[in-house]
Amino acid sequence: MTKTFDLEIVTPLKTVFKGLVKSVTAMGTQGSFGVLVDHAPFITELQTGILTIEDDKNATLNFALDGGFFEVVANKVIVLADTCVTREEVNVAKIQEEKKSAEQMLSKEGTREEKERAMAMLKRADTWLSLANR
Numbered sequence: 001m002t003k004t005f006d007l008e009i010v011t012p013l014k015t016v017f018k019g020l021v022k023s024v025t026a027m028g029t030q031g032s033f034g035v036l037v038d039h040a041p042f043i044t045e046l047q048t049g050i051l052t053i054e055d056d057k058n059a060t061l062n063f064a065l066d067g068g069f070f071e072v073v074a075n076k077v078i079v080l081a082d083t084c085v086t087r088e089e090v091n092v093a094k095i096q097e098e099k100k101s102a103e104q105m106l107s108k109e110g111t112r113e114e115k116e117r118a119m120a121m122l123k124r125a126d127t128w129l130s131l132a133n134r
Helices: 092-107 112-132
Strands: 005-010 015-028 031-036 042-046 049-055 060-065 068-073 076-081 084-086
Touching: 015 042, 015 060, 015 076, 049 112, 060 112, 084 112, 092 112
Parallel strands: 005 076
Antiparallel strands: 005 015, 015 031, 015 049, 042 068, 049 060, 060 084, 068 076
């Protein structure tokens, strides 16, 4: 029997996923990481990226995250995400417009804060489009 652990992905608006999984990979602020059953306890901040899970039925599921926290304690993983979407929820036309807007903002003169906001928008758009193309 394959070992599994509990995973819950929660946003301020809803529970995106709750179930048994074999593995989880995500992008933290210190880089990409993976979690298997019996992983040591830890907590990390998440950055914009793709979270991938292999569920207890060997299916691979992908989610796009935009910030949050990832915690492992006693074979339970809780992802508290600022934003989390599935492939089906990505509106490609809308995201392409957001990407274009971010690129235009970056090409213009602006404050450091405006440039950082545009870079974050661009990274989010690229991540959502990457998920849609999987």
